[in-house]
Each structure stands twice: as structure tokens, then as C-alpha cells.
Amino acid sequence: MTISLKAHGATPGDASADQMRLMADLAETCSHGELRISHEQNVTLPHVHRSHLPEIHARLKTAGLATANIDLISDIIACPGMDYCGLATARSIPVAQEIAARFDKLKLEHEIGPLKIRISGCVNACGHHHVGHVGILGLDRSGAESYQITLGGDGSADMVIAELAGPDFAADRIVPAIDRLIATYLDLRETPGETFIDCYRRLGLAPFKAALYGQGKARAA
């Protein structure tokens, strides 16, 4: 089973000392002493017997570790970015926090379904933005943080490198841009079961690009 370290509005992948002790205890009692940190910045307890799930969930809940958002829009991989990394050209963490808080407030993330947003704070791509369904790359434009959006990437067995949507967005424009992108997906999907990436593969870049840049809705940086 997977434990989400993506509480809405919190730093993706962070856990407190108390939370780590609890997960270590659960690993001892329920997963043969094994615990794995995933590249998705979550924690996996392997070998868990189904009968242990209610107890595990109850204990995780008391520690703020029961966020039910694995593979959803708020389960974002974000690199440390400018908050912690000397190589960064922009911040990653606040963008992830704002997107997660925004869609939690809208109560839309289960309606949106599986969606992998990946954020890197520079071209070194530690946040794997280039294989995100939606990738966000932080750049420095004459001293100002600026964000490029890439679309259609896939880090699964069907590996696809995402394509650049267009000009980058100023820091205060990146979350509204993601908002328009998701609204367009919800509008254009054929059925509620058609995921963002399937919808993108069916329609291509054009309608999403129009949503990001069309009719004066977006101001490129």
C-alpha cells in the first residue's frame, strides 16, 4: 500500500519525525520491516495483508498521513527548487502547494481523476517535468521567475517526452494557466472515464494550447 506524503498545501514528500516513527512502526508490525521511498515522493509499505488496512488507515489518520490523493492532481512531484537548491532558476514547492490547495478547495480532484503533474526548478529536471502529463519547468527571465508548461509526457512503460505548449508564464500566472488547462480537459473529455492523458492523445496539443494562450486569457511572461 502507498502512503501519500502530499497533504494539500504541504511540501510534497516531506514528513515530520513523528510521522516517520509511525511509518517505521507500521513497517515493523504490518510489512515485514520493509518500507520504501518512491520516486513519486510517497512511501510504500509492501506485503501488507488486507486485514491490516483498517488499523493502518486509522493510525495514519491520527498522524495526518491519510490523504486520499495517490495519482491525482495534488500528488505532484516537485523538486526542492529555489527554496533549497543552489542550482535552481525558480521555486517549485510553492507552485505545487498552490495547485494542490486550489483543486482541494474546488473539490474537483476525484472528478479530474488520474493526472501526473511534475515540477522542476531548473533544466536539470529532477522533478521529471519532461515525463509529466503536465510538466512545469521553472526558469529565470531577467531575474524574474517564469514557468514553461509541457504537455503529454508519460513516465510509464509507454515512455513519452512531453511537448512544449508555448511561451512561459509569469509566477502569478502559472496556477491560473493550470486551471484553464483542467477546465478544458473536463469540457472536452468524451466520458468521465477518459483520463487527461488519454484525452490529450486523442485531441493533441491544439485545444489545450488555445486554452492556455487563446483569446487574451493568458499573459505570457
Ligand code: SF4
Ligand atoms: S531540477 Fe534544478 S532546482 Fe530542482 S533539484 Fe534539480 S538541480 Fe535543483
